[in-house]
Amino acid sequence: MSNLAQKNLVVVEHDNNEVAIATLNAVTAAQQIGGDIDLLIAGENCAAVAEAAAKIAGVASVKVADNAIFGHHLAENLASLIVDCAAGYSHVLAAATTFGKNVMPRASALLDKAQISEIVEVKSPDTFVRPIYAGNALATVQSSDSIKMITVRTIKFEAAAAEGGSATIEAISSGSDSGLSSWVSQAVSNNDQVDLTSAKIVISGGRGMQSGDNFHMLHSLADKLGAAVGASRAAVDSGFVPNEFQVGQTGKVIAPDLYIAVGISGAIQHLAGMKESKVIVAINNDSEAPIFQVADYGLVADLFEAVPELDAALSN
Amino acid sequence: MKILVCVKRVLDPQVKARVKADGSGVDLANAKMTMNPFDENALEESLRLREAGTVDEIIVVSVGGGKTDETLRHGLAMGADRAIQVVTDEALEPLAIAKVLKSIVDKEAPGLVLAGKQAIDDDSNQTAQMLAALLGWSQSTFISDLKVDADTATTIREVDAGLETIRVKLPAVISVDLRLNEPRYVKLPDVMKAKRKPMDKIELDSLGLDTANRMTTIEVIAPEARAAGVIVNSVSELVDKLRNEAKVI
Numbered sequence: 001m002s003n004l005a006q007k008n009l010v011v012v013e014h015d016n017n018e019v020a021i022a023t024l025n026a027v028t029a030a031q032q033i034g035g036d037i038d039l040l041i042a043g044e045n046c047a048a049v050a051e052a053a054a055k056i057a058g059v060a061s062v063k064v065a066d067n068a069i070f071g072h073h074l075a076e077n078l079a080s081l082i083v084d085c086a087a088g089y090s091h092v093l094a095a096a097t098t099f100g101k102n103v104m105p106r107a108s109a110l111l112d113k114a115q116i117s118e119i120v121e122v123k124s125p126d127t128f129v130r131p132i133y134a135g136n137a138l139a140t141v142q143s144s145d146s147i148k149m150i151t152v153r154t155i156k157f158e159a160a161a162a163e164g165g166s167a168t169i170e171a172i173s174s175g176s177d178s179g180l181s182s183w184v185s186q187a188v189s190n191n192d193q194v195d196l197t198s199a200k201i202v203i204s205g206g207r208g209m210q211s212g213d214n215f216h217m218l219h220s221l222a223d224k225l226g227a228a229v230g231a232s233r234a235a236v237d238s239g240f241v242p243n244e245f246q247v248g249q250t251g252k253v254i255a256p257d258l259y260i261a262v263g264i265s266g267a268i269q270h271l272a273g274m275k276e277s278k279v280i281v282a283i284n285n286d287s288e289a290p291i292f293q294v295a296d297y298g299l300v301a302d303l304f305e306a307v308p309e310l311d312a313a314l315s316n
Numbered sequence: 317m318k319i320l321v322c323v324k325r326v327l328d329p330q331v332k333a334r335v336k337a338d339g340s341g342v343d344l345a346n347a348k349m350t351m352n353p354f355d356e357n358a359l360e361e362s363l364r365l366r367e368a369g370t371v372d373e374i375i376v377v378s379v380g381g382g383k384t385d386e387t388l389r390h391g392l393a394m395g396a397d398r399a400i401q402v403v404t405d406e407a408l409e410p411l412a413i414a415k416v417l418k419s420i421v422d423k424e425a426p427g428l429v430l431a432g433k434q435a436i437d438d439d440s441n442q443t444a445q446m447l448a449a450l451l452g453w454s455q456s457t458f459i460s461d462l463k464v465d466a467d468t469a470t471t472i473r474e475v476d477a478g479l480e481t482i483r484v485k486l487p488a489v490i491s492v493d494l495r496l497n498e499p500r501y502v503k504l505p506d507v508m509k510a511k512r513k514p515m516d517k518i519e520l521d522s523l524g525l526d527t528a529n530r531m532t533t534i535e536v537i538a539p540e541a542r543a544a545g546v547i548v549n550s551v552s553e554l555v556d557k558l559r560n561e562a563k564v565i
Contacts, residue, residue, distance in 0.1 A: 074482070075445065075455050098475040101441050102457045105410070109446035114411050114530035117440045127534065132438050133333035137342055140534040180454035180488075184470065184481035197476070201564070225565060237495060243460070244478050249436070250494055252476065258564040268332060275542065279562045281554065287547075296545040296562065299554050309551040314565070 006035025022095035044071030072183035199228035208263020266291025354432025412527035414446035444491035
């Protein structure tokens with residue numbers, strides 16, 4: 001297939017103010033597929049998002065459905081809109097965030113198309129690589145569907161340039177309220193920490209931290225390094241930190257330049273979320289902990305001594 | 317209310333998947349298999365809804381061949397009332413599974429369908445959303461809290477930014493995350509009791525559905541292993557390595 005045959009529609013994730021960085025990764029995946037790239041924005045009072053999206057490098061046109069029914073990205077309304085807009089496209093993509101994972105399968109089924117989840121590589125316009133078994137295997141799959149419905153694992157695609165494009169903006173009036181679901185509230189933890197998914201350095205704590213209070217040690221270290229703080233599922237389940245800190249198969253998949261695992265044993269499910277990190281440090285008092293098998297630098301030590309010492313060393 | 321819980325037989329989460337040498341897939345021969353962990357959470361929640369008097373019948377359903385019935389027996393031992401196995405040896409894609417489940421829903425007319433948010437083998441995270449789409453029902457995904465009222469369910473979703481509460485009209489399809497509950501352990505008397513509970517077996521072909529796969533698996537390989545690391549002896553050595561060798565701080 002030549003690139004001329006491809007036409008990509010990327011579903012933009014946003015908060016009605018800003019384009020989510022993850023969308024820029026999805027745009028890069030679309031660039032690798034080749035052909036035109038259009039964006040679809042559904043939101044409420046989201047003109048600022050449309051203006052920002054039109055500047056993304058390589059984008060031809062931005063379709064904007066500005067309507068209160070899209071304000072909270074409810075899957076039922078948004079999936080119907082994607083279906084309305086999908087005609088003429090060979091590929092519809094979204095980032096594999098909780099936003100994309102929620103809506104894309106619904107749109108895919110309405111279109112009677114399979115979905116190719118969490119691609120990590122574009123081999124050709126119809127062939128993609130995706131991780132299975134918590135990343136312990138990589139499957140290369142070829143799709144025969146006329147529209148390829150794709151979610152993109154963000155860490156494997158560089159973000160497209162947010163500036164440099166000059167796409168046209170087209171308002172679309174499509175969409176109606178399904179009446180099936182309603183948004184009630186959102187609880188975002190009150191923290192001003194560095195964004196976990198885009199941080200260059202991440203320091204994560206596990207069950208070994210023993211309490212939520214002890215995470216202050218990691219936050220102190222993070223402040224010195226400009227790092228984000230993450231956690232294993234065990235630490236989240238123990239109530240030390242909220243779920244949005246979680247790194248792993250059921251949390252966020254990240255690939256920072258430096259990942260420091262503190263008091264984390266290294267279950268398969270945790271490794272699935274961080275083993276693509278460039279450099280991994282493990283600090284754990286159990287020398288048999290599986291985390292040491294993926295660590296570039298391992299320190300077998302009591303974290304309650306090692307972390308303050310590290311903090312002090314970085315203050316110098 | 318009748319509730320349908322969708323479950324899948326998968327490789328035990330404690331077992332590391334091993335890729336076959338010929339690149340055709342993951343070697344499951346003689347591997348320890350179990351109910352998908354997220355599906356256990358879904359089933360546990362249905363049991364709690366029954367204990368609270370909200371639900372009066374729990375059906376577990378699975379699509380597969382081989383020993384899929386063992387996984388369903390486990391569901392019955394946990395406390396489901398009856399089981400349905402749609403029998404096929406084909407490895408169906410999520411869209412096809414959703415079509416099969418829709419046909420079961422059409423027949424059983426549950427007020428609520430629960431499923432795990434993803435199966436830990438193919439990690440697709442699609443089936444519940446697709447089933448909701450095909451049924452034209454509301455959906456809530458990745459939930460960690462569920463309250464069921466007369467004609468709505470209020471759910472707390474685990475999303476990237478934190479927790480989102482949405483209310484969905486019933487009937488609904490809801491996919492669950494691990495923090496929803498702690499699944500109960502099965503006791504021996506429950507295992508014995510489960511043997512007498514009804515299990516329907518339906519041949520996939522008898523449903524007359526288009527379940528053809530849309531994807532061809534070209535190859536399955538193991539990811540590149542990380543190079544072996546080193547054990548450092550002190551914090552100062554670690555800082556030195558990070559500054560001067562890895563150059564990441």
